[in-house]
Amino acid sequence: xxxxxxxxxxxxxxxxxxxxYSLIAHGFNITFWTTKVVNFAHGPFLMFCSMLILMFLSIxxxxxxxxxxxxFSISIIGVIxxxxxxRPLVKSPTSMGWIVATLGVGLFLQALATKIxxxxxxxxxxxxxxSTDYVPILGISxxxxxxLVLGTGLGIMLIMELVMKxxxxxxxxxxxxxxxxxASVMGxxxxxxxxxxxxxxxxxxxxxxxxxxxxxxxxAPDFGMxxxxxxxxxxxxxxxxxxxxxxxxxxxxxxIEKLVGGYISTxxxxxxxFAILILILAIKPEGLFGIKxxxxx
Amino acid sequence: MLEIKxxxxxxxxxxxxxxxxxxxEKNKINAIIGVNGAGKSTLxxxxxxxxxxxxxxxxxxxxxxQNIPVEKRVKLGIGHVMEGxxxxxxxxxxxxxxxxxxxxxxxxxxxxxxxxxxxxxxxFPILGNKQNQMAGTLSGGQQQILIISAALLSEPDLLLLDxxxxxxxxxxxxxxxxxxxxxxxxxxxIIISEQMAALALRISDVGYILExxxxxKKGDRSYLKSLLDSDGLSSVYLGKAKV
Ligand SMILES: Nc1ncnc2c1ncn2[C@@H]1O[C@H](COP(=O)(O)OP(=O)(O)O)[C@@H](O)[C@H]1O
Ligand SMILES: [Mg+2]
Numbered sequence: 001x002x003x004x005x006x007x008x009x010x011x012x013x014x015x016x017x018x019x020x021y022s023l024i025a026h027g028f029n030i031t032f033w034t035t036k037v038v039n040f041a042h043g044p045f046l047m048f049c050s051m052l053i054l055m056f057l058s059i060x061x062x063x064x065x066x067x068x069x070x071x072f073s074i075s076i077i078g079v080i081x082x083x084x085x086x087r088p089l090v091k092s093p094t095s096m097g098w099i100v101a102t103l104g105v106g107l108f109l110q111a112l113a114t115k116i117x118x119x120x121x122x123x124x125x126x127x128x129x130x131s132t133d134y135v136p137i138l139g140i141s142x143x144x145x146x147x148l149v150l151g152t153g154l155g156i157m158l159i160m161e162l163v164m165k166x167x168x169x170x171x172x173x174x175x176x177x178x179x180x181x182x183a184s185v186m187g188x189x190x191x192x193x194x195x196x197x198x199x200x201x202x203x204x205x206x207x208x209x210x211x212x213x214x215x216x217x218x219x220a221p222d223f224g225m226x227x228x229x230x231x232x233x234x235x236x237x238x239x240x241x242x243x244x245x246x247x248x249x250x251x252x253x254x255x256i257e258k259l260v261g262g263y264i265s266t267x268x269x270x271x272x273x274f275a276i277l278i279l280i281l282a283i284k285p286e287g288l289f290g291i292k293x294x295x296x297x
Numbered sequence: 298m299l300e301i302k303x304x305x306x307x308x309x310x311x312x313x314x315x316x317x318x319x320x321x322e323k324n325k326i327n328a329i330i331g332v333n334g335a336g337k338s339t340l341x342x343x344x345x346x347x348x349x350x351x352x353x354x355x356x357x358x359x360x361x362x363q364n365i366p367v368e369k370r371v372k373l374g375i376g377h378v379m380e381g382x383x384x385x386x387x388x389x390x391x392x393x394x395x396x397x398x399x400x401x402x403x404x405x406x407x408x409x410x411x412x413x414x415x416x417x418x419x420x421f422p423i424l425g426n427k428q429n430q431m432a433g434t435l436s437g438g439q440q441q442i443l444i445i446s447a448a449l450l451s452e453p454d455l456l457l458l459d460x461x462x463x464x465x466x467x468x469x470x471x472x473x474x475x476x477x478x479x480x481x482x483x484x485x486x487i488i489i490s491e492q493m494a495a496l497a498l499r500i501s502d503v504g505y506i507l508e509x510x511x512x513x514k515k516g517d518r519s520y521l522k523s524l525l526d527s528d529g530l531s532s533v534y535l536g537k538a539k540v
Contacts, residue, residue, distance in 0.1 A: 168399050171392050175385050181347055182383045184367040187401035187451065 009140050010262040011255050016146035018254020020212050022153040024231025025238060025246035026160065027204040032241050033164075034177050034197040037086055037098045041106035042205055043228020048109050049074050049209030050124060050219040051117055057125070071206045078202025081105050082195055106225065113221040121220035124213040131217060149211045153247060156204070160243040173197065230270070233277045239290025248288060298323040298486050299344070299455060304353035306339050306510075313339040315510045317353070321455075321488060326481055328497035329490040330521075331507035337490035338380050340507070341457045344488070345377035346370045357455070371401050376453030380460050380490075382440045386433030390424055390443060393432050397447030417446045438469035445476065456480065458489045462496060474500050498522055 024042065031039045049070050056066035085101030128148060134141035164170035172193055175183045180190040212227070213219050230253065238249020253273060261269040280287060299321035306314040313336045321327050329337050342348040344355060346367035355363045362370055371377075385393050394414045399407055418425030421442050427435060432443060441461060448456060458477070462470040477487055478500055491497035498504060504521045506514040514524065 168395065171388060171396055172400065174388060175396055178385050178387055179383055181367075182379065182385070183396075184347065185345060185371060185377045185379065186396050186447070187368045187371045187399075188396070189366075189368050 005139065006262065007259075008138065010258045012137070012140050012142060014255030014258035015251050016143065016150060016254070017258065018234070018251035019146065019150040019153040020208075020215070020227065020250070021231045021234035021253055022247045022250030023149060023156070023204070023208045023212070024228055025235035025250055026153070026156050026243065027201050027208065028232065028235045029160070029241055029243060029246055030197050030201040030204065031086075032177075033173050034194045035086060035098075036177060037089075037102065038232070038235075038240065039081070039086075039198075039201065040099065040103040040228070040232075041081055041085075041109065042201065043224035043226070043231070044106035044109040044113075045074060045077065045202055045205035045224065046209040046212065046228070047219060047221060047224025048077070048113060049206045050213040050223070051113050051122075051221075053210060053213075054122055054124060054219070055117070063127070067206075067210060070209070071203055074202045074206045074209075075199045077109075078198040078205075079195060081202075082198040086198070087191075087194070106228075110221045110225060117221070119221060121218040121223075123218050124216070127210060127214045129214075131214065143215070145211075145215050149215070152207065152211060153250065156207075157243045157247045164243070230273055233273045236287055237276060237280050239287025242287065242289035245287055245289035252288075298358065299488075300354075300356045301344070302354045302356075304340070304343060304355065305351050306336075306343055306348060307351050313510050314343070314350075317507075317510070317512055319505060319512065319515070321486065322503070323486050324481065324484055325502040326477060326487045326489060326500050328494075328501035328504040329488060329507055330492070330494045330497055330504055331490075332492060334509075335507040336510040337507055338459050339510075341377065341459050341488065341490060342379075345375055345457055347377075347379075368400070371451060371453075372403075374452075374454035376448040376451055376456045378444050378448050378456070378458045378461060380463070382437065382444060382464075384432040384440055384444055384447075386431060388432060389429050390432050390435065391428040393443060394424075394447055394450060398450040401451035413450055417450070421446060438465055438472070441465060441469070441473060442476075445473070449480075453485070455486045455488070458487065460490055460492065462491060462493075470496070494521065494525060498525070 024046070027042050028038055031037060052070040052073055053066050056069050057063070061069065081102070085105050086098055089097045089101055126145075129144040131143070131145060133144040135144060135147070136142070164174065172183070172188050175186065175188060176190045176193045183190045216223065231250070234250040234253045235246060236249070237253055238245025238247070253276065256276065257269045257272060260272045301317060301319045304314050304317040305312070317340060329340060331337050339348060343350050346362070346365065350363055353363070354361060357373065357375065362373065365373070385396065388396070391414070394417060395410060398410045398413055418428065423439055424443055424446065427439070432440065435443060445461070461473055465473070477489065481487060489497060489501065494504070494506070498518055498521055501518060503517055504515065505512050514521070
């Protein structure tokens with residue numbers, strides 16, 4: 001006999017956790033649109049943002065100043081990443097050098113964080129909501145902090161879809177990713193569009209670092225890398241580059257994880273993510289909502 | 298209009314252009330003729346800025362442009378229809394035109410986008426009828442018309458076309474060429490590259506024959522035609538088709 005209340009609880013939990021993965025998947029998407037590169041420094045970016053906020057708070061700045069400073073810093077780091085490890089490599093698109101290059105920047109940030117703030121986890125304060133703030137939905141108490149992440153993920157998806165489908169800037173981003181030379185001949189500053197996409201993605205890591213850290217309650221230098229892996233699975237599952245995919249992929253992964261955790265074993269939770277990754281890559285590499293790459297020539 | 302001096306382009310060890318010098322006169326159709334690999338695309342790409350020269354100068358309307366980035370040269374009035382019918386095939390016909398218009402025109406003109414695009418639809422109804430289709434679904438000829446239309450939206454003074462006839466049916470080639478003649482009559486300067494001299498000489502006023510990155514012959518249409526007829530020049534480059 002299935003306990004529906006228990007299952008519903010697991011599903012809600014899964015959706016909440018999944019919204020964290022979605023937020024990360026959105027971050028992957030933006031730079032993927034313009035460069036077809038998956039930025040494996042995105043997770044460490046997120047961690048670094050959390051750490052920066054902590055640092056600015058501890059200096060005594062109010063939240064708003066700490067957040068603004070953090071966003072500003074990560075934008076600059078985003079630009080540096082693009083200049084140093086992406087731009088020199090996308091010229092030879094067949095090369096897979098960007099994997100090593102972006103991952104390298106990520107590991108560097110992680111090492112830098114360890115150097116500055118130590119390897120142990122640091123407590124992260126509550127933001128907007130206390131970690132004990134709950135609302136009852138269908139008889140299940142939902143954490144407000146999670147709902148905030150969920151709402152943000154949804155909002156970002158809507159904005160992305162709108163920008164990509166309806167605005168000339170979205171069309172330009174698509175154009176640059178499809179054929180950067182043609183885009184330049186059409187008057188688009190291809191390089192600037194790529195740089196802007198890295199800034200936007202870094203800002204998204206900033207938002208994620210701000211919203212996710214309070215859920216975990218503490219942050220350690222390896223925290224970003226760990227959730228990034230799950231965000232990556234979510235992005236692949238939903239279809240790399242698809243906003244809808246990022247949202248649904250994240251939720252699906254979260255729900256499957258929690259169901260596996262609830263009915264089989266909690267230690268299998270993350271393991272199942274990798275099983276999904278392998279399965280998707282084997283049977284539907286373009287993901288649930290990804291479009292098969294259009295042949296360029 | 299355009300002065301090219303001692304232009305040299307290398308791709309690693311390959312010398313794609315060797316000391317190319319030419320003077321392109323205003324309001325003429327100039328043909329660059331050469332076999333595959335002669336350096337035609339390299340020349341056009343260097344003029345539009347997609348390729349950086351290793352040496353040499355390009356001046357356009359009296360201004361040195363070899364260090365100006367592509368997207369700025371476009372705004373100076375250099376339009377480039379690249380080889381291989383390149384389009385944003387994953388975007389609609391309309392969006393291709395919109396992108397073609399928007400970024401190459403100054404801000405104050407941008408509000409006219411729809412007006413200008415509608416003019417294109419009037420001139421080429423087939424594009425209007427298919428405006429919401431993905432550009433990749435058009436036939437080769439329709440794609441070529443779309444690309445040239447997109448290039449025209451920036452109202453270029455100098456239009457570069459890289460083998461626009463490649464892979465098109467003769468009747469479509471006629472249509473494209475007729476369009477180029479109309480553009481010339483409106484004052485545009487055109488540089489067109491072709492492998493077949495017979496084809497290019499149908500509309501061009503001046504021709505350059507490019508061989509392994511060097512200009513080996515140049516002259517007006519009647520001179521190049523006489524070369525063709527006398528068979529004095531290797532028919533490999535020129536083809537024997539009647540002009
Ligand atoms: N991107 C490139 N990298 C290396 N070699 C190139 C590149 N583009 C062209 N080439 C070489 O430069 C020469 C001229 O090529 P190209 O300008 O494309 O000639 P065409 O347009 O007349 O066919 C050829 O030998 C070609 O192989
Ligand atoms: Mg060529």
